Amino acid sequence: MKKVLLKDIKIGMNIAEPVSSSNGEIILNPGYYVTSLDIVGKLEDAGVEYVICDETKSLDTFSFTPEIEKPPKEIHEPTPAEIAQELKEELVQAKKTFSKSTEVVKNIMTDLRFGKELKMDVVKETVSGLLDSVSKNPHALLSLTLIKDYDNYTYQHSVNVCIFATTFAQKLFHKKDIVLRISEGALLHDLGKVKIPSHIINKKSRLTNEEFDIIKKHPIYGEMLLKKQNIFDPIITEITRHHHEDYNGNGYPDKLKGKEINKYAAIVSISDFYDALTTKRSYKPAIPPQQAISILYRQAGQKFDFRLVNHFIKTIGIYPIGSRIKLASGKIAVVVGFDETELLYPLVKIIIDEQGNKVSSSKVISLVNSDDTILDEIVDLEAIDLEKIL
Ligand SMILES: [Fe+2]
Ligand SMILES: [Fe+2]
Structure with missing residues (x-):
């Protein structure tokens, strides 16, 4: 069973638990297959926030005609x-x-x-x-x-x-x-x-x-x-x-x-x-x-x-964009991005090195793949202009 937010509902999902509106009226019964995304709007209007789906019964792609095998799309992960x-x-x-x-x-x-x-x-x-x-x-x-x-x-x-x-x-x-x-x-x-x-x-x-x-x-x-x-x-x-x-x-x-x-x-x-x-x-x-x-x-x-x-x-984010952090190495960095599945390891740009010197140009690094970790938040600086940092 999986909790699915309305925005993540896909055609072919199988509803596992009854879905009712805020006034208690049942809108979907267990076993219902999502065949059209029109249902999402109806659920939203009824004040529903999420549904419980049975992944074992959900269809990968709901289609009345057999899918012609297509080459897998190349997904470009941005650097x-x-x-x-x-x-x-x-x-x-x-x-x-x-x-x-x-x-x-x-x-x-x-x-x-x-x-x-x-x-x-x-x-x-x-x-x-x-x-x-x-x-x-x-x-x-x-x-x-x-x-x-x-x-x-x-x-x-x-x-x-x-x-x-x-x-x-x-x-x-x-x-x-x-x-x-x-x-x-x-x-x-x-x-x-x-x-x-x-x-x-x-x-x-x-x-x-x-x-x-x-x-x-x-x-x-x-x-x-x-x-x-x-x-x-x-x-x-x-x-x-x-x-x-x-x-x-x-x-x-x-x-x-x-x-x-x-x-x-x-x-x-x-x-x-x-x-x-x-x-x-x-x-x-x-x-x-x-x-x-x-x-x-x-x-x-x-x-x-x-x-x-x-x-x-x-x-x-736990470290919002534009906030400054001190790393274990002693460097000071600005948060310039994050992924919601890795909130503790944002993307950062170093602005001050371990000796306390300003760094004018540095690469954006992801703390997911770095040996450096966040020590603390920097609290005593005015907000900075990110456009100049990036
Ligand atoms: Fe207010
Ligand atoms: Fe207010």
Whole structure:
């Protein structure tokens, strides 16, 4: 028996356990053979995340006509240098997309603050640009989330959360339409903050309990603002209202628990938490990516659904792209790639040698095939421009 995510369903698979929708209605019975991928969309609509397949009964290729033997296709495994080159190429466009998206969020929030109309066509165009880049190379935009713009925190936070959620959703869901709507919800998730007095939002010191109670109203304000603007898409409104609910019921505003929390909102919730941890605020330092990942991991099954945390970590890596690490040899390297099956052994580029000298040009190496291992994360450096390193 094998658990298969919807995006990995293939024609010929044999369903081993009954599949039911979120309201308990049986959609597929055991023994069902997948004969068309149309079923994937139906399962997605019914809130199903995965199916259990019987590998022994599944057909390799489901076909009514005998397959004519074809020569095996040559699969080209990209070399570390090719992977780095692809990242470098996408980074140029990703940087433009990133700053344009931040500008868009700034304009949207300003418009809403002055009671103007929310331009959904601009939102759609923005998330489509972000998804485009994620589809070409998710690591380009992900690396940019590490470069924090302290002055534009709220706007950049929305873009970062959108990048995490889009990359995450693209791995989990088959339908582009669903991914785009999650992306729209993620970009707009904090729009209710325009209704919170700016002296509280911009407060330099820690918030009092009373102030925090006011902040906690932003998901409700956000949903109200959306509905006032005639935006009723349930994916967007659920994300906006429920991105601070916790799996254990300790979140806000509705104290929902476990499966009661909309799964799209749960995706944004993890993305939001990770970005908030890794961002410096006037009242708290930034937590380095790897420490943030371990904090997130400790929250699995508590604050967040365990399976979603696992997927999230596979999305952004244990050593995120652009983070710096110290190797056992004493060298310092930048992470420039990773494979989700080998998260502990990323692709790296050495920037400082064992004597402490800067290395201007070095090869990209995979730690899977190297004698060197990771000792620690480097925490005291500003984010770097990967484009210059690669
Ligand atoms: Fe929020
Ligand atoms: Fe947020």
